[in-house]
Amino acid sequence: MDRKLPQFFFALSLIALALLLAAIWQSSHPSWKLYQREYYKLESQGEPNAAAKAAIMDTSLEIHQELLPGLQRVDRCTTCHLGVEDPTMKDAPEPYRYHPNLAPHSPARFGCTVCHGGQGLATDKENAHGNVAFWEEPLLPKDYVRASCGRCHKEGDIPGVPELTEGRRLFETQGCHGCHKLNGTGGSIGPDLTAEGASQRSPEWLESHFLNPNAVSPNSPMPNFHFTKEQARALTFYMLSLTNEHMATYYASASLIPSSGYGRQLFTEKNCIACHSIGGVGAKEGPDLLGVAKEHSSEWLDEQLVNPQQVYPGSIMPAYDLDANARKALIAFMSNATAEDAQAILAQRGKPLTPEEAAIEAGKQDFHRFGCAGCHGVNLQGGVPNPNAQGGEVPSLLHVSDDYTKDEVIGIISDGKQPPLADPHKPPPPLYMPTWKTVLSQEDIQRIADYLWSIQPKKEAW
Amino acid sequence: MNPIRDLWQSISRRDPLSTDKGKSELVFLNVWLHIHPNKVRPEGLKVKHTWYLGFITFFLFLVLVTTGIALMFYYRPYPQPAYQDMKDLQFVVFMGGFLRNMHRWAAHGMVICVFLHMCRVFYTGSYKRPRQFNWVIGVVLLLLTLGLSFTGYLLPWDQLAFWAITVGTNIGSYAPLVGARVRELLLGGHMVGEEALIRFYVLHVAVLPSLLVLLTMVHFWRIRKDGGLSRPVWKLKPQKAANLVHIGEPEPEPALAAVAAAPDKTYGLMEVVTGRPIFETVAPEEDEETVFSYPYAFFREGIALVVTVVTVMAVSLFWNAPLEEMANPAKTPNPAKAPWYFLGLQELVSHSALFGGVIVPALVVLALVGIPYLDSNPSRRPADRKWAIWIFTVFVIVNIVLIIVGTFFRGPGWSFVPPWVHVTAGAE
Numbered sequence: 001m002d003r004k005l006p007q008f009f010f011a012l013s014l015i016a017l018a019l020l021l022a023a024i025w026q027s028s029h030p031s032w033k034l035y036q037r038e039y040y041k042l043e044s045q046g047e048p049n050a051a052a053k054a055a056i057m058d059t060s061l062e063i064h065q066e067l068l069p070g071l072q073r074v075d076r077c078t079t080c081h082l083g084v085e086d087p088t089m090k091d092a093p094e095p096y097r098y099h100p101n102l103a104p105h106s107p108a109r110f111g112c113t114v115c116h117g118g119q120g121l122a123t124d125k126e127n128a129h130g131n132v133a134f135w136e137e138p139l140l141p142k143d144y145v146r147a148s149c150g151r152c153h154k155e156g157d158i159p160g161v162p163e164l165t166e167g168r169r170l171f172e173t174q175g176c177h178g179c180h181k182l183n184g185t186g187g188s189i190g191p192d193l194t195a196e197g198a199s200q201r202s203p204e205w206l207e208s209h210f211l212n213p214n215a216v217s218p219n220s221p222m223p224n225f226h227f228t229k230e231q232a233r234a235l236t237f238y239m240l241s242l243t244n245e246h247m248a249t250y251y252a253s254a255s256l257i258p259s260s261g262y263g264r265q266l267f268t269e270k271n272c273i274a275c276h277s278i279g280g281v282g283a284k285e286g287p288d289l290l291g292v293a294k295e296h297s298s299e300w301l302d303e304q305l306v307n308p309q310q311v312y313p314g315s316i317m318p319a320y321d322l323d324a325n326a327r328k329a330l331i332a333f334m335s336n337a338t339a340e341d342a343q344a345i346l347a348q349r350g351k352p353l354t355p356e357e358a359a360i361e362a363g364k365q366d367f368h369r370f371g372c373a374g375c376h377g378v379n380l381q382g383g384v385p386n387p388n389a390q391g392g393e394v395p396s397l398l399h400v401s402d403d404y405t406k407d408e409v410i411g412i413i414s415d416g417k418q419p420p421l422a423d424p425h426k427p428p429p430p431l432y433m434p435t436w437k438t439v440l441s442q443e444d445i446q447r448i449a450d451y452l453w454s455i456q457p458k459k460e461a462w
Numbered sequence: 463m464n465p466i467r468d469l470w471q472s473i474s475r476r477d478p479l480s481t482d483k484g485k486s487e488l489v490f491l492n493v494w495l496h497i498h499p500n501k502v503r504p505e506g507l508k509v510k511h512t513w514y515l516g517f518i519t520f521f522l523f524l525v526l527v528t529t530g531i532a533l534m535f536y537y538r539p540y541p542q543p544a545y546q547d548m549k550d551l552q553f554v555v556f557m558g559g560f561l562r563n564m565h566r567w568a569a570h571g572m573v574i575c576v577f578l579h580m581c582r583v584f585y586t587g588s589y590k591r592p593r594q595f596n597w598v599i600g601v602v603l604l605l606l607t608l609g610l611s612f613t614g615y616l617l618p619w620d621q622l623a624f625w626a627i628t629v630g631t632n633i634g635s636y637a638p639l640v641g642a643r644v645r646e647l648l649l650g651g652h653m654v655g656e657e658a659l660i661r662f663y664v665l666h667v668a669v670l671p672s673l674l675v676l677l678t679m680v681h682f683w684r685i686r687k688d689g690g691l692s693r694p695v696w697k698l699k700p701q702k703a704a705n706l707v708h709i710g711e712p713e714p715e716p717a718l719a720a721v722a723a724a725p726d727k728t729y730g731l732m733e734v735v736t737g738r739p740i741f742e743t744v745a746p747e748e749d750e751e752t753v754f755s756y757p758y759a760f761f762r763e764g765i766a767l768v769v770t771v772v773t774v775m776a777v778s779l780f781w782n783a784p785l786e787e788m789a790n791p792a793k794t795p796n797p798a799k800a801p802w803y804f805l806g807l808q809e810l811v812s813h814s815a816l817f818g819g820v821i822v823p824a825l826v827v828l829a830l831v832g833i834p835y836l837d838s839n840p841s842r843r844p845a846d847r848k849w850a851i852w853i854f855t856v857f858v859i860v861n862i863v864l865i866i867v868g869t870f871f872r873g874p875g876w877s878f879v880p881p882w883v884h885v886t887a888g889a890e
Contacts (some may be wrong), residue, residue: 005761019775026779027557063554074546076553131837134620134786382778 032123035080036061039096046088063123066111071088075111075120077128084112111248115148116140133230136200140240146202150241151197156329158263168236170231173378173379178371178434179222180244185436187371190222197242206236221430223375223384223394258325262431263333266326269346275317279339282346286317293335301331362453366444380455389419389429401456413437413445494760497682499690501752502759506691511586514766515579519607520678521770522572529565530667537617537769539663543698544619545788552785563778571774571837576607584833584854587842588692594834595686599677601830606674608803613666616659616799624789625798627662628654633800633811636819648853695842796874805868806861812876827855 036059044056064078083096084107090098103113113120118139122128130138140148149165157165171177179190186192208215210232213222227235256262267273268367281358282288293301303310305327308317322330353361367373375384375394382396400409416435421428436445470676471477476487489495505511536555538548549560580600583589589597616627635645650657685691753759800808810818829836838849873879 002758005757005765009761009764009768012765012772016768016772016775019772019779022779023560023775027560032537072542119549121553123553127553136787220749 022138028360030123031125032063032079033061033096036082039082042092042096056346068109068111068114070250071111071114072246073111073113073120075107075113075122076123077112077116077118078107079111079123080125080128113137114151117148118189120434136198138200138202141203144237144240146228147197147203147237147240150238151243151245152247152254154241155256155262156265157259158257159259161237163234163237164229164241166234167236167241170227170235171238173368173373174225175368175371175374175376175378177369178374180371183244185439189431189434193242195237195242195244197240198245201239203236203240205246206239207232210235221386221429221432256325256329258328258332260329260332260336262326263329263331264337264341264345266330267333268348270320273342273349278337281339281342282292289334289337290339293331298328298331301334302327305330314349359447360451360454363444363447363449363454366440366448367451370436370440372448380452384431386429388422388426389431390422390423394431397452399456400452406453409449409452410445413440413448414442468500479697483720495756497695498608498755498759499686500755502690502755503693503697504753505694505697507759508694511694512691513578513582515575515582515763517763517766518770519572519575519579521767522575522774523674523678524567524767525568525771525774526565526572527671529561529568530671533565534559534667539617539660541619541659541789544617544659548618548785552782559777559782563781564774565614566783567777567781568774569614570802572607573611576604580604581858582852583692585844585851586692586695587844587847589834590837590840590842591834593684593688593692596681596688597834598831598868599681599684601827603674603677603681604830605827606670606677610666610670610674611803613662613670616654616662617666618785619659619789620796621786621789621793622784624654624796626801627658629798629800630804631810633804633807633819636811636815638816638820641820655791683832693748695844698842709855711836795877797872799868802865802869805872806864809864809868809872812872837886 013191017434038057040059044053044089063076064082065074065076066078067074078084080095081097083092084099085102087098089096090100092098107204111120112118115417116139117137118130119128119132119137121371122130126132146161147164149161153164159296162169171182176193177186179187181188181192181194183194205216208226209217209222211229212224214224215219273282275283277283277286277288280288296304300311301398304312304317305320305322307319308315309319309382368378376382376397377384380397382394382398384394385392386394404412414435414437417433419429419432440448467478474489474491477484479485479488489500491856496884533551538553548562553559555561567620583597583600595707612627612630615630618868631645634648635641637644646652648658648661649655650661761836799805806821810822812818837847837848839849841847843852870881871878873883
């Protein structure tokens, strides 16, 4: 044995050397190098000139990356997706295919993962596409990539993504706030949704959750809202767009796209129709705005909105405090506004409210804004199942004045209430009335009570 | 005049090997032969006696130092960059993933080997007189190893790191009076954050390794001073064993006598002491059978080194070190678990914070340190020390069982969940 020791030692050293070489080989043959070789072969095929061909084939193989400090990301996707900005690659096979309609979202400014998801730092397919353990944002399926627009464009309409607008509207009107927190406000019965888009849930999961909450998460207290497929899709889009990631001003400033929809909203809010008309519909104090964008350049219109006196000394138009985005939106609206638009805006104006009506209207707004409608129903009809509560469901509020005085209701809203148990031996019901006095002012609570009383059926005094 | 030979001689500092003087100087001027004794007892080299666990632990430490220094070139101890650097090591740095794998697996291996080494020393009774203090140093080295592994655990800044350290430091804070203060000092605040990261980093790359190197030197030096590698139990001779007990006991004549210092003295007290040496020193007796360290010990150590390195490399080629999502203080995994070697502690803490988090670990450390002083039985033969072996075996088994239960049998809310049952997190 002792005589064999040196031989044994050197044999083991050879194994160590072999392992070291294996590790070096493993490190120097990453899959992205194969993809790059393949790409340059593809690119050189189109070159008639032999020298140019050779030059392309000689391109050094290296990692390509977009450093995006403003998005706190580093995207190395273009290491393999080399043809993303090369229109001649529009029919190339993946991963080399050209990405149409990229402008103005150039990869150098935006990278890829902020829209598509995936793991930008990774340099092999499996990890980069993010379908691996411990990566929370796998690649989004193609149909859902547009949801990512909402990560930066957090307000207003986004051209080409009606789902997001609809999703936001549903979230605001269906009372989701009552149970879910979003950016710090909302209830705490359901999970906080502030960063729902960054969690590992797949779009398919979200969509089936909206169609039937209990199908994918058993025992969920979330009521089934009987959404249509389109509504579930819209809400899924909205959820996917919710992230709380930090973005630099460059990205955050684009939160609202100056679309004509937003322009129309501004046009209504600022009451432009009070002086202007469109196609003859409206007031005659100011000039008619039909086709105004054809007569004047958008710079001229922009200047007019900033300082009307400058362009027309003695103009009666007041100077509005509008930011650049808002002015762009107004101009976008004016460039295709028609007499029908003016008609619709006029129809919306309605008659002024009395102070009492205004207070009740404010209570109704509060009722919807703080998510009471989520459980008690958009029309106060209640009926959301709540196992082991008396009656088995969330109470309707249509006849609340039969059982309570107004002060009692104000007390219940302020302090919350555990619903009485149907069977004291079973676990308490999942849904309960939260304490609202930490969220709502006393005034708001009073208004909600006024709203509830305003719709109670009139009773005979006796 | 041959400049090349002159240069070589200035490096090797010996005559050419063609001369007898050169041959003897090869031995006398050899640094390796100065770290080793020139002769060792052959039975001390038997694998079934030591299992080379001490060597393997030390070699794993060498692997850790080497890979650790390489990793430091790529590491920024600040939360987000730290995590990104882990990803860069995995995806971009040449052999970066392999280096990190080696570092992580060698670290786990070192924790295991240092524990097994302790068991070996206990079962062979090698901590007994005159080696009591070396055992104490060994226990401190075990604690330093755990400290190194624990501080290194935080550095990747992923969920695993963040919550393991949060749980681990919480266990420490159960100590009365000082616990919370020590935790605050260690973390630089009340929760794991960027201050904790830089503190753990400094401890991991500077403070703890320096202490470990220093104490390892003492540990090795004491082995030589205490008589070399311990004699296997099967080689103990009855009289020798009896003799050993008396070594180091003071003789009747005065042990130390100081020589009066000269008026122009330029030396210290330690140099002028006469009489018996102040340290207990045991040298192999001349009549015993011994072999030369080179090649018999050298090649065996070399083989242990290469086997260690080959094992770590092979494991690192096929298994990646874990890396979870980036640390997120707002998202607590359920259950949040401490590093595996503290899961026994966490298991105890789950039953009683004071008992499991303070009393038991304090007693265990005290008992480990005190073993050579509490165990007054001079015999090293297993037949003579049944009780000691029983107690220690129960300690080892309880430790292992607690760690296995904590690792594999604890699910959400620290409830008992066997590993073959899959539990989904609570309802949405």
